[in-house]
Amino acid sequence: xxxxxxxxxxxxxxxxxxxxHMGGDEVVLQCWNESEEVKSWMSENNYPGFTENDxxxxxxxxxxxxxxxxxxxxxxxxxKPMMLWxxxxxxxxxxxxxxxxDDYIIQVWENMTIEQNKEHLKHILKNGxxxxxxxxxxxxxxxxxxHWLGPPEKLNWCAPxxxxxxxxxxxxxxxxxxxxxxxxxxxxxxxxxxxxxxIIWTETVHNQSLEGKVWPRSAAAAERYWSNPKxxxxxxxxxxxxxxxxxxxxxxxxDAIRPEWCRQNPALCYLIGxxxxxxx
Numbered sequence: 470x471x472x473x474x475x476x477x478x479x480x481x482x483x484x485x486x487x488x489x490h491m492g493g494d495e496v497v498l499q500c501w502n503e504s505e506e507v508k509s510w511m512s513e514n515n516y517p518g519f520t521e522n523d524x525x526x527x528x529x530x531x532x533x534x535x536x537x538x539x540x541x542x543x544x545x546x547x548x549k550p551m552m553l554w555x556x557x558x559x560x561x562x563x564x565x566x567x568x569x570x571d572d573y574i575i576q577v578w579e580n581m582t583i584e585q586n587k588e589h590l591k592h593i594l595k596n597g598x599x600x601x602x603x604x605x606x607x608x609x610x611x612x613x614x615x616h617w618l619g620p621p622e623k624l625n626w627c628a629p630x631x632x633x634x635x636x637x638x639x640x641x642x643x644x645x646x647x648x649x650x651x652x653x654x655x656x657x658x659x660x661x662x663x664x665x666x667x668i669i670w671t672e673t674v675h676n677q678s679l680e681g682k683v684w685p686r687s688a689a690a691a692e693r694y695w696s697n698p699k700x701x702x703x704x705x706x707x708x709x710x711x712x713x714x715x716x717x718x719x720x721x722x723x724d725a726i727r728p729e730w731c732r733q734n735p736a737l738c739y740l741i742g743x744x745x746x747x748x749x
Contacts, residue, residue: 470539477543487550488574494554498524509628528558529567537572537742548719552576552601561592570597574663579646580606591648594661600645602665607631607639608690610669610682617672633709633726634702637689641665642697663692684723685713711722 480489501507501524508519516523533553541548553559557576558567561615575593579586581604601609602608605627640683644660646655667690669682689709691724692698696707710732716723 470535473536474539474543477540481544488552489575490552491536491540491551492554493533493556493558494578496518496528496558498528498557501527513683524563525557525563525567529563533558533567548572550574552699555579555589555593559593559598561587564593564598565596565599568598570599574599575603576601576603578603578605578608578668581602581641582606588647590645591652594645594649594653594658597661599661599663601644601663602639602641603668604639604641604644604703608665608667610667610686611671611674612681614673631686633686633689636667636686637693637702637705637709639690639693640694640697665690681724682721684716684721685709685726686724687717710735 477489483650498521502519506556507527511519511523516527537551540551551572553568553576555575556560557563575598577590577593577600579589581590603611607610609627609631613625616624616626618624642659643659645658649655649658667683667687669679671679673680683697685716687700692705702727703742710727713726714732727738
């Protein structure tokens with residue numbers, strides 16, 4: 470915790486930030502269960518067993534609480550809003566026991582087309598926690614490029630590639646309102662959904678490929694995040710095509726979304742019958 474306090478102190482000096490992200494993603498409880506040091510400490514401090522609930526209690530009561538205290542000390546004794554990834558710690562039985570909605574914002578990464586994940590999100594909102602949406606099916610920029618650990622068909626968990634159209638149509642506010650309809654006041658939900666964030670993880674990204682993976686899809690996401698438009702992707706295609714061209718002219722190594730000929734001849738660049746069958 471002394472080391473963590475020093476890290477928080479460095480972050481607070483380096484960045485003028487209102488929120489500190491505490492992480493909390495991919496905590497592997499099985500690893501703690503294989504640590505004799507951890508299990509010995511638990512036995513000596515009235516943790517009765519080595520079940521998942523015991524390790525969640527260790528995580529919430531000991532680590533997360535101590536980390537929050539370390540942040541306050543680094544911040545001169547003042548509290549600062551903290552963010553955590555959605556995880557086992559934000560699930561039923563743990564969320565309200567170890568976390569306070571006045572202190573924590575939850576960043577939701579899970580796929581919102583899966584029922585179990587919808588219930589997890591609903592549980593977070595019902596308990597009054599503010600959220601940032603980064604739902605993987607339309608927010609992850611590094612998906613679909615293969616995997617560094619082995620065959621993509623086995624390990625590329627978030628494939629396929631997420632198109633700019635998917636980012637643009639990721640109406641996360643509507644997702645949450647539909648999910649909680651009849652259970653939570655819509656105005657309350659609007660206050661709890663702070664916004665969204667596009668995500669890129671860098672295991673297979675370096676400085677020569679970063680910009681092409683980020684742009685122009687993040688530009689499409691930005692319009693969703695800032696103005697939450699009612700229209701569909703086809704209505705904005707000409708604008709994002711020209712925005713991509715502007716970024717390229719400014720030296721940003723953005724990816725292309727259409728051939729150059731299509732930019733010059735926008736009405737002539739669709740498959741026959743496509744526009745007549747597209748549902749607005």
